[in-house]
Amino acid sequence: MALRILFKKPCFPIPSHYGSTVPLRQFKTFSLPELPYDYGALEPAINGEIMQLHHQKHHQAYVTNFNNALELLDQALAKGDASSTVQLQSAIKFNGGGHINHSIFWKNLAPVNEGGGEPPKGPLGLAVEEHFGSLEELIKKMNVQGAALQGSGWVWLALDKETKTLSVETTANQDPLVTKGASLVPLLGIDVWEHAYYLQILPVD
Numbered sequence: 001m002a003l004r005i006l007f008k009k010p011c012f013p014i015p016s017h018y019g020s021t022v023p024l025r026q027f028k029t030f031s032l033p034e035l036p037y038d039y040g041a042l043e044p045a046i047n048g049e050i051m052q053l054h055h056q057k058h059h060q061a062y063v064t065n066f067n068n069a070l071e072l073l074d075q076a077l078a079k080g081d082a083s084s085t086v087q088l089q090s091a092i093k094f095n096g097g098g099h100i101n102h103s104i105f106w107k108n109l110a111p112v113n114e115g116g117g118e119p120p121k122g123p124l125g126l127a128v129e130e131h132f133g134s135l136e137e138l139i140k141k142m143n144v145q146g147a148a149l150q151g152s153g154w155v156w157l158a159l160d161k162e163t164k165t166l167s168v169e170t171t172a173n174q175d176p177l178v179t180k181g182a183s184l185v186p187l188l189g190i191d192v193w194e195h196a197y198y199l200q201i202l203p204v205d
């Protein structure tokens with residue numbers, strides 16, 4: 001996840017007894033990660049225009065709003081403003097989740113000439129067969145659960161790192177998978193938000 005560290009002047013009055021030796025406070029802000037391929041590299045499965053909008057407009061908005069909410073949170077904490085601290089939690093969860101989820105999503109995709117569209121091999125391929133019967137059954141299960149999502153959300157192929165099991169999970173809105181369980185690791189995330197495909201209607205068989 002793209003992360004950069006900024007050093008800022010304190011955003012609250014410094015008690016005079018700190019003198020001039022008060023260290024600058026450290027903030028971590030997030031930035032839009034680069035895509036590991038060109039916007040048009042996934043065509044014809046996903047066209048370049050929707051990829052560019054999805055990345056530059058939608059993901060960027062989550063990053064911007066996440067950083068803004070963290071800045072406000074920092075100010076609220078510095079002032080001891082409990083009400084604002086609590087009020088900001090939903091914006092942090094939504095926009096921080098949007099940044100986390102999309103950062104995974106871009107890495108889940110790959111152009112055909114870089115292995116995109118190939119069925120999983122090795123231990124993952126075996127685990128898919130063991131847990132779901134076949135790759136086709138896994139795809140069917142993820143499609144069914146994605147279609148059943150009310151509103152917007154995500155469908156996940158999850159690994160429980162404690163039980164070493166695979167499962168299909170869904171999360172609402174931009175909730176990241178970790179909200180379903182601290183031991184769940186996302187292996188594959190499918191964005192079921194309309195903004196992921198609204199310029200393109202894929203054929204349904």
Ligand SMILES: [Fe+2]
Nearest residue numbers: 058191193196
């Ligand atoms: Fe999205």
